[in-house]
Amino acid sequence: MKKVLIITYYWPPSGGAGVQRWLKFTKYLSSFGVQPIVLTVDPSRASYAQRDESLQKEVTDEVLVYTTKTVELYDLYRKLIGKGEIPYGGFSNQQEESFLQKMAKVVRGNFFIPDPRKGWNRFAYQKAVELIREHQIDTVITTSPPHSTQLIGLKLKKKLGIRWVADLRDPWTDIYYYNELYRSSWAKKRDRAMELNVLQAADQIVTVSKALKRLFGEKLGGVADSKLAVIPNGYDEEDFAVSVPVTDEKFVITYTGTISTAYDMDGLLKALQELDEQQQKNILFRLVGNMPPAIVDRIRRELPLIELDLVGYVDHARSVSYLLKSSIQLLIIPKIENNRGIVTGKFYEYLASGKPVLAIGPVGGDLEEVIRETGCGLLFEYSDSEGIKKMLIENLQGRFEISRDRATKYSRRELTRKLVQEIAL
16 A cells, blocks of 8 residues: 555544544545554643543554654743643633733744744654655655644655645634734744745645635635645544434533634524523533633523533543534634634534534635535524524424435545545545
8 A cells, every 4th residue: 555644743642623634534544545654742742732532542553653752842831821721722721811821822922933832843853754764655744733743744845855745724824813822023924934835835735625725825826726625624424323312301502612702602692592481491501612611601691591511521422422412513603804714623523413503603604505515504694693593493393404415425434535536645
C-alpha cells in the first residue's frame, strides 16, 4: 500500500472535536489502499484542553503511530494565571476576564505566533524527516488547528521537496476570537505572512466547507483555486450502531459541545418562554459539555418551568448515547463575522442520530444548504422566535417528519473515499 505521513497535534487520548476528523480518516484509509503513518505529540507532555481515553480503542492496528516530546508553552500560561485549565473553544471556558488572563492573551497573541503549541514543531520536524526516509514516504498531510502544525509541512516541503497537503479545519487569521488575542499590528502582519506562505507553498489545500474554500482561495487571489478541495466532516456509522434505551419520559432537547456569549440564544429562549405551561413542564433541556455559569444562570432564570440537565464534558461514546436518547438536537452557530461557512463537526453526528435538528444561525450559509439537502431539520435566523416555536410545537406533537436516507454521503467511509480521490493518494 502507498504510505502517507499524517502530522497532527490532536490524537487520542486528546478529546474534543479536533481529534475526530483524522482519527476517522485513518480508520478507513487502508480500505482504499493507503497505509496511514501518524506523527503526533507525546500525550504525557501535551497540552490537551480535553481528554478522552475511550478514543484509544479506535486507533486500528493498520495505523502506525509515532510520538515526540515537546516544549509546551501553555505551561507558562498556567503559571501566569495560576490555573490548571487551558482555554479552548474560543475562550468559552473563561468567564470574567481577569487582569492576569488578559496579560496571558497579550503574551500568547504577540510572542507565540501563530500559537502556543509551536514548541512541538522542532521535535516533530526531526521525527518527520526520519519517518519519510525510513518508510520512503512522498506525501505528507498536516492538519490544523493548531496552525503551527502547518509550519512543519512548510519546512518539509522546502527542505525535502515532498508532496504536501495542508488540511485546515478552521480559519487561521479570520477565526472568530482572533481579536481577543490583543495582537499588535506587527504580530498580525507576521501571522498573515505565515498563513499566506502555507497556502502558497502547499501542493493541495483541503478544508471543511465551501465558504472556507472561498476564504482561502481569496487569499491566493483566486489563481490557485483549483488546488483547494472541500472534504467536510462527517459521522462514523459504527458509532451509531448501538441500541440505547430511551429512559426520559419528557421531550428532550439536547445541545452538545461548547457555548459562549457569541452564541445568540435570544430567539430560542423567547420561543421556549412562549410555549404553554404544560409544554414547558414536559421539556428537559440537556446541555452536554462545559457550559459557562452565566449562560446556565440565564436559562434557569428565564425558563423556570423547564427542567435543565447539566451533563458536563463526557467521552465521545457517551455523547453519542445522549444524542440517541434525544427528541430533538439543538445547534447554534456563533453570531460572528464570516459565520456562513461554519458547519460544526457535531452537526454530522446530529445528522446520524436520526433525530430532527433545530439549527439557529445565518440564513443562506453552508449549514442551511446541508440541512436542506439532507432533510434533517430546519435552520432559523437568531431572532426568528416564531419559526423556532412552530418547529418545537410540531415536534412536541409528533408532527415533524425528517428524511432518514440522504445522509450516507457524509459517512466517514464515504468521505475517506472522496479524500483519496480528491488528493490522489
